[in-house]
Amino acid sequence: MKPKLLRITTVPISLSGLLQGQMRFMSRYFEITGVSSPDGNTLKNIETKEGIKTFPVEMTRKITPIKDLKAVYQLYKLFKKEQPIIVHSHTPKAGTLSMLAAKLAGVPHRLHTIAGLPLVETTGLKRQLLNTVEKFTYACATKIYPNAHGLTKIILENNFTSKDKLKVIANGSSNGIDTKHFNPKCISENVKETLNSQLNISQSDKVFVFVGRLVGDKGINELVSAFSTISQTNSALKLLLVGDYETELDPLKDETLKAMEMNPKIINTGWVDDVRPFLAIADCLVFPSYREGFPNVVMQAGAMGLPAIVSDINGCNEIIIEGENGTIIPIKDTEALLKKMKQFLNKELQYDSERCRALITERYERQVVWDALLEEYQRLLGLAKEK
Structure with a gap:
């Protein structure tokens, strides 16, 4: 049986857009479930395009404590039921909620990709709150993947986590680019x-x-x-x-x-x-x-x-x-x-x-990024082939 991998974003447009084609590629090696907020037929369309299962969990992009706790509980139940070997999240809110739920559920590999830090343009009490949330997310994760080297620098300057927890995949980017399409x-x-x-x-x-x-x-x-x-x-x-x-x-x-x-x-x-x-x-x-x-x-x-x-x-x-x-x-x-x-x-x-x-x-050809991420998954699971 293939190991289970859950990919999670706050809203489904991120799941379909940020990771377009990547989940279909990874499904050769993993049993994949995409998790995001319900939005009409978007999740069903992702199932068709990527050839994976999906599961709806309502997540908001704003600070909504009650809804957030409810989402954590739903994610926790999903993780306990599915027993994934890897939970990999993208986007800020999905990262916080799923990393917490995955830690509580005992998921061994809790991965979060950082694709921008909205807090860098924030000040005052809100910045302090966002800093705390960021540190909390990283603490719950076992590995953090900034998708740019500059993000690594910002993360370390703000003491969000330790250097050994950070890694940039390939040359950067979350998904690379299909240069045959963009031609x-x-x-x-x-x-x-x-x-x-x-x-x-x-x-x-x-x-x-x-x-x-x-x-x-x-x-x-x-x-x-x-x-x-x-x-x-x-x-x-x-x-x-x-x-x-x-x-x-x-x-x-x-x-x-x-x-x-x-x-x-x-x-x-x-x-x-x-x-x-x-x-x-x-x-x-x-x-x-x-x-x-x-x-x-x-x-x-x-x-x-x-x-x-x-x-x-x-x-x-x-x-x-x-x-x-x-x-x-x-x-x-x-x-x-x-x-x-x-x-x-x-x-x-x-x-x-x-x-x-x-x-x-x-x-930045996307196959380069996909291959590098697959190699990282296999390394974490002890499946990486010796070069």
Whole structure:
């Protein structure tokens, strides 16, 4: 019989998105159950796509003590029933709840992947509370996997856990990237021409693109401000914002929303299922985020041959090599962002698209990440083959 492995996220979109394809691969070696909050038919769809079982446990992304205790109890009962050899969690709330429940249930290998630390942008009593929760999660886990080397540094600086409990899998990233899927050759000229026409983008336009949640901590306020300035003196210019707002958790400033509404050169596409065509018609990714784990979009853009302007945060500053596939700016620095965007438009910054792609395919192809994680699982279980 295959050993049992449970993979857990707070919401199912993380289970299907962050780990896409990985669970199907791992199911060759493990009996896998995916656990996440119920959300319509999402879990059933994951079962079909990944070829695994799923189990619903309601988990919230906010601080909800009563609901959280209920979720811990449900997870505990699940673990006692299934007797998994490994419980591996992703996302903050799922990590805290499942690591506690797994420890109480006596699960031998309790693994948690860190893909960003929201607390780095928090202060005061809330920061103290989040620090405590983070330490508690790590204490319940037997192994912690930061998905970027920069996260390891932050964890150690804050004394969340000991160095020997930490390990970065492969070169970073939770799932790597399917570079066959994210390939500029997959998008035909006809598709690009049609999309340009729909978005009113002309051949002479230079296109900056952002992909992600349209929220404050992604640097959207700074991006819109910088673009608003530069677009006043450059008519052949567009900014594509590919993503949805998240007004409840991190709303944009009123002046940012007004600028987005009033400037015809700023195009908000909303959520899209396939970002590749939008990356294919762009000239440069702009990603001035305040915090990340290991940002998929920077890898995706690179695999599509795009250079990137990114903020100097973990993940971004590991994927981007200054001068080779993009440039790195200080966090929350509108003037620095404006300067780099101008330099790109003036061709003071130039990049080779094939080199941009190669730097992703060589380091972050998803099979490399999957194989490294499988090797880690097998090492923990004493099944690793000698090299």
